[in-house]
Amino acid sequence: MAEVAEKVQLLDIYVMGKRFQVPEGLTIQAALEYCGYNLIRGVGCRSGFCGACATVYCFRNDSQLRYALACQKAIEQDMYLTQIPFFPTAEALYNVQDLKPEAGENKLVQLYPDTLTCFGCNNCTKSCPQDLEVMEIMSAAIRGDYEKVYEKSFDCLLCGLCAARCPQGLQPYVVAIAGRRLRGAHLAPKSQHNLDRVREIEEGNFDAELEKLKKMSTDELRELYAKREIEPAQ
C-alpha cells in the first residue's frame, strides 16, 4: 500500500460529515471501506448489477444531490457521501396469473391509480443510476403501453432512487416490475416447442435413452462424447 499511495494522489472526501483522505481512483464503496467501514447494508454484487449500493451524494460547496451506484462511481474531490437509508416498498397486491389485461384495460393504473398524478417533473429520470428514461416508463404505464414499459424499464435494478425522489410519492420501479411480469406471463407469444418438450418429458419419451446413458462406463461416454455432432453457432 505504501508505494502505491506515493504514486496516487489523495482526495478529500466527507463521510457523513467527517473528512477523510483517500487515494484517487477508488469507487465510493471502496473509499468507504478505505475509511474503515466494514459495510453491511448498501453493498451487493459490487459489479453494477444488483442495485443494493444505490447512493446519493453532493459536493462540499454544491448541495445539488447526485445519484450513482457506489460500486461503480469513482470518488471526486470534496464529495459528501452517506449511505442512503432503507426505503420501504409499498407494492400493490396482485396475482400474476390474474394480470391478463382485457382489450383496452389498463391493469397498471388499476393497480397503481396514483400513477395518474405524475406531473412530469422528470426527477425520476434524473435520479436513475442506469440512465433509464423513468418518466417515459410512467407515461407508457398511464397509456397502458405494456410493451414500452417492458422495453424502457428492462435494465432496472430496482434500487428505488426514483421513488425516493418523486414529489408525488410514486414508485416507478414498482409499477415497472408489475408491467414486465404482466408482459412476460401474458403478452409475450407462447413458445410451443418448449411446451411440447415439457409434455414429451412428462410422457417419459426420453427415459429409456437416459437410462442407457446413466449405465455407461466413462470410456463409453468418452467415445460417444468425442463423436457427438456439434450444431454450428448461429
Place this chain on the structure above:
Amino acid sequence: MPYPGYMEESKRKVAESRLARLEKGPFPRIPAEEREALVNKFHPDFKGEQFRELRVGPNKGDRTPLEIADLLEGNSRIEPGKVRLEEVDYDVDVLVVGCGGAGGSAALLAEENGASVLISSKLRLGDANTIGAQAGTQSCDRPNDSPAIHYLDIMGGGHYVNDPELVEALAKDSPDVIRWLESLGVNWDKEPDTSYHELSGGGSSRRRMHSCRDYTGLEEMRVVRDEIRQRNMHGRKINWLEFEPAIELILDDRGQAAGAILMNLETRGMTIVRAKAVIIATGGLGRTHIQGFPTTNHYGATADGLVLAYRLGAPLVHMDTMQYHPTGAAFPPQILGFLVTEKVRTLGAEILNCDGEQFIHPLEARDTEASAEIRECKERGKGVTTPTGEVGVWLDSPMIEIKRGEGTIRRELPAMVRQFGRFDIDITKEPMLVYPTLHYQNGGVAIKADASTAVPGLFAAGEVEGGVHGRNRLIGNSTLDLFVFGRRAGRAAARWAKEMRPGRLTLEHVTKWQREMKEAGLEGMPVSPMLLPNYAHQEPVPGFQPLGQVSPYTPFGDRATRWI
C-alpha cells in the same frame, strides 16, 4: 480511469497486429497432451502448496483449498451451553437459508406444497450471484435437442465424474424451468416466429442458451423475489428475515436437521428458528479469494452454507476444484475481477500478450485458457502490469468489429460497453485488460436427486451443492441448476416436513465438533461461517473480533484498494 500513458506502446502493438492476425487466422488449438501439461502446471487447482488435507469432519483426509479448509475447520460462533434453545422465536415447517435463485425457488415450491416457510437472508432478499448471471440458462427444448444430448454435454464438460442421477435431473427439468419462470412473468428473448432465441455456449453441442438480453439472472431473480413478496402480502405462509444469516444449524435428538440460529448483523442479536426441514441455498465462495484471486462473486459469497452443513455432518464432493473465469477485468481497479462475458471471445476477440502476440486459441476450455494466461504473465513475463500492481493480458475486442462489421459490439454487448464506458474505456476501439478471476465452486454438499443430503431433513440447492457439474460447469448450467434443484428441494422439504416426527432440539453436534477439533489440535482456529469479507482498511485491534474475517493468506495491506 482511461489506460495510463505507459500502456500506449503495448496497445499500439495490439492495434498494429490486427491486420496480420486477420490474414493469418486464429492461433492453433492446443493438442490434448500439451493441454494436460499446461493445466497441471499452471491451473490454480493444481498448485499443491495451496491445498491441505482436512483434519476433522466427514471429508477428513480430503485435499481442500487452504482458505476453505480453514473455514470448514473453523470454530463455532456460539457456545452451545449458553444458548437457550427452548426460547424459539420462529417455528416453521421449512427454513430456507439463503435467497438467490435456488433459495427463492425452493421457498416458493415449499409454500405451494403446503409448508410454512421462513427465509434467512444475509443481505437483502435476492441479493445474490444469480443477479450477476449474464449469458443465460440452458434448456434442451429445441426440436433437434433432447435431455440425452444435454446429458452427454454435461458429463463430458464435467470430466465424467458427475453424479448421473443429478445430471439427468438437470437435463430433464430444464424445459419446465423455462416454462415455470415465464409463467411467473420472466421475459425471455424470442425469435419473430415465437420460438425462444437460443445461442450456443462453450461445451454445448446444441443451441440451448435462453437469455433475457444480457441481464438474464437479474430478470429471473427480480421476478422470483417479487413473487415471494406478493405471496407474503396475500397472507400466505412465506416470510423472510434480511441481514440475519444462519450462524449454526440445530439438530434434534433423532439426528434430524431441526432449525438454525440466526444472527442479526447489526444488533448481533440471536434468533432461534425451529423447523422441520432446512434447505441450504447460500451460494458459492468467491469472496474467500482463494489463492488471492479477485472474484466475479457477490459480497456475500463466503461459503457459509458449506461450513454449516459440514459441521452438521453432511459430506462434500469435489471441493478441490474451482472455476476460474479466463476473462476477469484486470483494469481499471474499480472493476478488478469483474466478469467479462465469454461472448466477447465467441464473437471474435483474441487474447494477446504485451507484444500484441497470440499465445492461445481464444476458445479453449476455461481451465486451459486461464492456465495459458497465467503462464504468459508469470513464467514468460509477457503480461501488462497495472498501476496498482495487477497483471493482465489483452482481450482485443475491436477485432470483433473488423471481423463482423461496425456496430456489432454495441448491439451484442451493451452491458460490457456500459461498464467499461463508465471508466472512459471504449471497448469498440480499445482492448480490455483481463486475467483469470475466481468464478464458481464446482463441488459442494453432496445431494441426491431430490436435493436431500446425508443428514435427514437437510436439503441443499444451487451453487452450494456439488456433484451436478463434476469438475467443470458449463456456461448456462448454473442458473439452470438453481431452479432445478431449488424447486426439487422445496417440494421434497415440504413433503418431509409433513411426514417427519420431530424430536427435541439440541446443539450436541457443536459440542462434539469442538471436542473433535481439540483432539485434532485445532483449538485456535478462527470462527466460521465467515459471513462477510473484511475489506475495511484498518489495523486489527488485538482481542477485538471484527465482523468480517481477514484471510491469513492475503496480506492486509493491499486489500482495500484491490478487491471490488
